[in-house]
Every structure is written in C-alpha cells, then in structure tokens.
Amino acid sequence: MLRDITIGQYYQTKSVIHELDPRVKIVATLAFIIFLFMVNNLTGYAVAAAYLATIIYLSHVPPTFIFRGMKAIFMLLMITFLFNLFLTPGETLVSFWIFTITKEGLILAGKMAVRLTFLITGSSVLTLTTTPNQLTDGLEVLLNPLKKLKVPVHEIAMMMAIALRFIPILMEETDKIMKAQMARGADFETGGMIKKAKSLVPILVPLFISAFRRANDLAMAMEARCYHGGDGRTRMKPLVYKRKDFVAYLVLVVFMVTMIVCGRAGFLI
Amino acid sequence: MRFCNKIADSLKVIIRKKNYMITKHKDNPDNMNNNSSHMIHTENVRFQYVKHDEDGNPVGTVTAVDGVDMTINRGEFIAILGHNGSGKSTLAKHFNALLYPSEGAVFVDGMDTTDDDKVWDIRQKAGMVFQNPDNQIIGQIVEEDVGFGPENMGVPTDEIWERVNESLKTVGMYEYRKASPNHLSGGQKQRVSIAGVIAMHPECIIMDEPTAMLDPSGRKEVIRAARALNDVEGITVILITHYMEEVVHADRIFVMDKGRVVMSGTPREVFSQVDKLQELRLDVPQVTLLADSLRKKGLDIPAGILTREELISALADLKHKQDSDRQ
Numbered sequence: 001m002l003r004d005i006t007i008g009q010y011y012q013t014k015s016v017i018h019e020l021d022p023r024v025k026i027v028a029t030l031a032f033i034i035f036l037f038m039v040n041n042l043t044g045y046a047v048a049a050a051y052l053a054t055i056i057y058l059s060h061v062p063p064t065f066i067f068r069g070m071k072a073i074f075m076l077l078m079i080t081f082l083f084n085l086f087l088t089p090g091e092t093l094v095s096f097w098i099f100t101i102t103k104e105g106l107i108l109a110g111k112m113a114v115r116l117t118f119l120i121t122g123s124s125v126l127t128l129t130t131t132p133n134q135l136t137d138g139l140e141v142l143l144n145p146l147k148k149l150k151v152p153v154h155e156i157a158m159m160m161a162i163a164l165r166f167i168p169i170l171m172e173e174t175d176k177i178m179k180a181q182m183a184r185g186a187d188f189e190t191g192g193m194i195k196k197a198k199s200l201v202p203i204l205v206p207l208f209i210s211a212f213r214r215a216n217d218l219a220m221a222m223e224a225r226c227y228h229g230g231d232g233r234t235r236m237k238p239l240v241y242k243r244k245d246f247v248a249y250l251v252l253v254v255f256m257v258t259m260i261v262c263g264r265a266g267f268l269i
Numbered sequence: 270m271r272f273c274n275k276i277a278d279s280l281k282v283i284i285r286k287k288n289y290m291i292t293k294h295k296d297n298p299d300n301m302n303n304n305s306s307h308m309i310h311t312e313n314v315r316f317q318y319v320k321h322d323e324d325g326n327p328v329g330t331v332t333a334v335d336g337v338d339m340t341i342n343r344g345e346f347i348a349i350l351g352h353n354g355s356g357k358s359t360l361a362k363h364f365n366a367l368l369y370p371s372e373g374a375v376f377v378d379g380m381d382t383t384d385d386d387k388v389w390d391i392r393q394k395a396g397m398v399f400q401n402p403d404n405q406i407i408g409q410i411v412e413e414d415v416g417f418g419p420e421n422m423g424v425p426t427d428e429i430w431e432r433v434n435e436s437l438k439t440v441g442m443y444e445y446r447k448a449s450p451n452h453l454s455g456g457q458k459q460r461v462s463i464a465g466v467i468a469m470h471p472e473c474i475i476m477d478e479p480t481a482m483l484d485p486s487g488r489k490e491v492i493r494a495a496r497a498l499n500d501v502e503g504i505t506v507i508l509i510t511h512y513m514e515e516v517v518h519a520d521r522i523f524v525m526d527k528g529r530v531v532m533s534g535t536p537r538e539v540f541s542q543v544d545k546l547q548e549l550r551l552d553v554p555q556v557t558l559l560a561d562s563l564r565k566k567g568l569d570i571p572a573g574i575l576t577r578e579e580l581i582s583a584l585a586d587l588k589h590k591q592d593s594d595r596q
Binding site: 131132133161162164165168169214217218220221222223224225226227228232233234235236237238 | 362365367389392393396397399401403404405406407408409410412413416417418419420421422423424425426429430433451465466469
C-alpha cells in the first residue's frame with residue numbers, strides 16, 4: 001500500500017525537466033495550481049491538460065508511473081466527488097430515497113474531480129523530476145525574503161531535508177520493530193479497526209523513542225561538524241539560473257496569459 | 270518516562286554549559302599558548318551530571334569522568350580503552366567541546382574548550398566520528414554529506430568540491446560519491462563519516478567507538494582507514510573502543526575505569542599486564558592471552574605478545590634454544 005504512492009518520489013532519468021532549476025519548477029507548479037482554481041471553463045481545463053501533458057512528455061517519466069500513484073488517492077477523489085454531487089443545492093436532475101443529484105452538483109463535482117486530478121498530477125511531476133535536496137534548496141532560496149520577517153527559512157529547509165533523509169531509515173526500523181513484536185506473538189492482521197489501531201501502540205512507542213535518540217545523536221554530530229545555523233554558510237551546490245531556466249519562465253508566462261484569456265473569454269460552461 | 274529524563278538531562282547539560290561560561294576559570298592564562306606541541310591536553314578533568322529517578326526527581330550526581338590528566342602529542346595514534354560506562358566516550362566529547370568539564374580544563378591545540386569564541390576553531394581542529402553511522406550522515410548523497418562540514422565553515426564552493434573529492438579518495442569511497450548513504454554497508458557509511466571529518470581539514474580525529482555497530486569486515490575497513498590517516502596524512506587519531514585487536518598498532522594506550530585512567534603506555538606495556546586487564550573486564554586478544562598462559566606455565570616467552578607472528582617467532586626461538594641446549 002505504502003509502496004504504491006508515487007507522490008513525493010523521485011524518478012531518476014535524464015530530461016529537460018529534470019535539469020531545470022528547482023526554483024523554476026516550484027514557481028511553475030504553484031502558478032499551475034493557482035490558475036487551476038481560477039479558471040472555470042472547459043477551454044481552460046483543456047489548455048491546462050495540454051500544458052501538463054507536454055510537461056509529462058518532456059519529463060520522460062512514464063505516464064503509467066504517474067497514474068499508478070493516483071490509485072492510492074482514488075478514494076479521496078471519489079469521496080470529494082460524491083460529497084459535491086449529493087450535497088450541492090440546485091435544480092434537481094435525479095432523486096431517489098434521500099439522495100438528490102442536482103445539475104449544479106454534477107457540474108461542481110466534475111470540476112472538482114478534474115481540478116484535483118490535475119493538481120495531484122502537477123505536483124507529483126514536480127517531485128518526480130526534482131531530488132528532495134534540490135527541492136529544499138529551491139524552497140530555501142525562494143522563501144529567503146521571509147527571513148526579514150524573522151521566519152526561520154534556513155531551519156525549515158534543513159528540517160525538511162533531514163526528515164526526508166530519515167524516512168527510509170525509520171521505515172526500516174518500523175519493519176524491524178514489527179518483526180520483533182510478531183516474533184513475540186503480536187498480531188497486526190486480525191480484528192476490527194480499533195483492535196488494529198491498538199496493536200500499533202507497541203510499534204509506535206519504540207519507534208518514537210528511537211527517533212528521539214537518533215535526533216539527539218544527529219544534533220551532536222551536526223554540532224561536531226561546526227553546524228551553527230545558516231549564517232556564514234556556503235553552498236556546495238549553489239543554485240544558478242541557466243538559459244533553459246529563462247526559457248521555462250517564458251513558457252510559464254505564455255501559459256498564464258492563455259489561462260487568463262480563457263478565463264475572461266468564458267466559452268461553454 | 271526514563272527517556273524523558275534523559276532528554277531533560279541533555280538539556281541540563283546545555284544549560285550548565287551556558288552557566289559554566291560565566292564561571293569558567295581564568296586562573297592560569299599561561300596555559301593558553303604554552304602547549305602548542307600538544308594536540309590535546311587535559312588537566313584534572315572531572316565531569317558530573319545529575320541522575321534522576323523514574324519521576325524525574327534528582328537522586329544524586331554521577332561522576333562520569335573523575336580527574337583525568339592526559340597529554341596527546343601531534344601525530345600520535347592514541348587508543349582509549351574501557352568497558353561500557355568507564356567514561357571514555359564522555360571524555361572524548363570533551364575533546365571537541367561537545368561537553369565541558371565540571372572541574373579542570375581541556376586544551377585543544379592550546380585553546381581552552383570553554384572559550385566561547387574558539388568553539389568552532391576547536392571543532393574544526395578536532396573532528397569527531399560517532400558510533401552509529403546512520404545518525405551522523407546528514408546528506409542524501411555521499412558527496413553532499415562530505416561537503417556538509419566545509420559548507421558550515423564557509424569554504425568557497427570550488428574549494429568544497431576539491432576537499433570533498435580529495436577526502437573521498439583518501440577513504441576509498443570516491444566511486445560511491447553519487448550514491449545514497451542508505452544503500453551503503455556499515456563500514457562504507459563509517460568511511461563516509463570519516464571523509465566528512467577529513468574534508469574539514471582537522472589536525473586530530475576523535476573516533477568514538479566507530480566500529481561498535483559494524484561486522485568484522487566493516488571493522489577492518491574503518492581501522493585501516495584510521496591507520497592510513499595517521500600514517501599518510503599525519504593526522505592525530507584518538508580511537509575509543511573496547512575491541513582490543515584494534516589497538517595493537519596504537520602508539521599509546523590509555524585504559525579507563527570508573528572515570529579514571531588506570532593504565533597507560535605502549536600496547537606492549539599495557540598488554541603485558543594480562544591479569545590487571547581481565548580484572549578491568551577487558552577482553553585481551555587471544556594471542557596475548559595464550560602467550561601469557563604459556564609464560565605462567567614456565568615457558569620462556571617475553572611478556573606483552575601482541576600478534577600471532579610474534580608468538581610464532583617467540584616459540585621458534587624457544588625451540589632453537591632447547592635444541593642447542595641439548596647438543
């Protein structure tokens with residue numbers, strides 16, 4: 001189950017999108033999401049779909065790989081769809097028992113489903129083509145202006161990087177603890193929701209303790225290597241914009257303009 | 270609950286560290302520059318912390334390090350031995366200002382470790398490798414982790430790359446520079462950690478039980494890397510361990526028990542006192558133990574045999590002597 005989620009994973013291959021500066025990709029993803037919720041008509045969605053399809057094609061990530069990740073959040077999509085479908089007031093189309101489907105509900109549900117699908121696909125393209133490190137580096141630089149407002153930008157980026165580094169280690173540890181508890185007769189498989197949740201306690205407690213211990217060790221190791229926050233720190237891999245990054249920004253501007261035009265023109269629904 | 274206490278303890282150490290800054294002794298300014306030939310010099314170091322019971326009430330103080338005087342010269346390979354709880358790791362953490370002495374003083378390259386302004390110089394001069402390889406690797410890629418130290422020191426980008434490549438080559442991990450640390454073996458991870466310290470161009474490396482969590486082949490890798498650093502680069506190495514086989518090549522050994530240095534000298538001097546080592550619950554290398562037993566049975570073998578080859582040649586000599594006596 002956990003393995004099926006491709007959101008947040010990095011797909012290693014060579015492509016133009018992979019080589020772009022992480023800042024470009026973050027800005028583009030954000031702009032894409034914002035425009036997705038601003039645009040309200042079919043043409044806009046068609047443009048967004050075309051834009052997304054082109055990027056996926058350029059990224060050399062197999063579309064099946066992206067959509068396999070969608071399966072895991074299919075339930076979430078369905079729930080949003082059904083809620084919108086049944087709970088929106090308006091002109092009744094079909095009505096049975098306590099449920100009524102309205103015209104507005106159908107349109108809203110459809111729109112939300114399309115938006116969510118695009119949103120998740122768009123953001124997973126970002127993580128699939130950007131290493132976690134580039135991502136945190138990019139975020140740190142982009143959020144740098146917030147430092148003036150006393151937002152601990154460097155610290156947040158560092159925490160994200162460390163969290164990402166420790167995910168596989170803690171996963172392995174969970175597995176180890178689970179096996180150790182199973183060897184002592186623990187049962188994680190049978191029983192209802194509550195029983196299953198309760199059986200997780202003997203896993204979580206040792207996991208938390210070891211996570212704290214690791215955090216303590218890591219803090220000491222970082223201090224021993226002269227870590228003292230972001231002040232006076234240099235970068236091994238500084239972010240530098242190249243020509244293709246400017247081209248990418250240009251493409252993004254074209255996309256935004258098209259979206260605005262579509263929003264104004266308001267064809268169809 | 271006990272764990273919470275531990276966290277509280279470490280917090281208290283930090284607080285005490287801050288308090289100590291104010292009350293740090295300034296009685297002997299001569300010490301500041303006089304011992305520059307000494308890499309590390311300690312004067313009657315004592316370290317105490319407050320122990321808590323299950324509910325977090327203090328139940329008394331524990332003296333982890335109890336009056337240690339130690340002088341380590343430049344370029345030496347030093348081993349500090351002792352069983353668990355002998356205070357060896359606590360002492361090691363004093364060498365790069367991660368802990369501060371409750372009493373006494375520690376000087377690294379003539380700098381007092383309680384001097385707030387010198388703390389980063391000290392940590393750059395005396396690098397530290399810890400026990401658990403997973404808990405000291407910060408980067409997601411080997412080369413990024415090695416670059417972490419130089420990044421913190423504010424080294425320019427080009428030089429960081431030079432240092433990273435050079436130190437990865439020193440420990441023989443250059444071909445893994447793009448790999449994720451999660452895919453490396455324990456010994457390889459420890460070598461990456463060592464490279465991360467070398468990249469800071471230290472004069473001294475303190476290794477706090479670097480092999481405790483490794484398999485025998487990983488242990489050999491790490492010890493080989495440590496010896497190469499000492500022989501080729503001339504870096505002072507302080508190896509803290511409880512594996513006796515790892516220390517036979519050291520220049521000097523300190524044996525610790527209950528926070529005190531109870532034995533010191535060359536490996537031969539220390540290992541010739543097998544009974545005393547066993548009293549201290551330390552495992553003497555098998556060859557040394559065998560040679561000692563044979564000697565006690567009346568065979569004429571020199572004390573303090575360290576390697577198999579030495580024992581073989583000692584026994585061969587003995588046979589020659591007997592043969593010539595017979596004739």
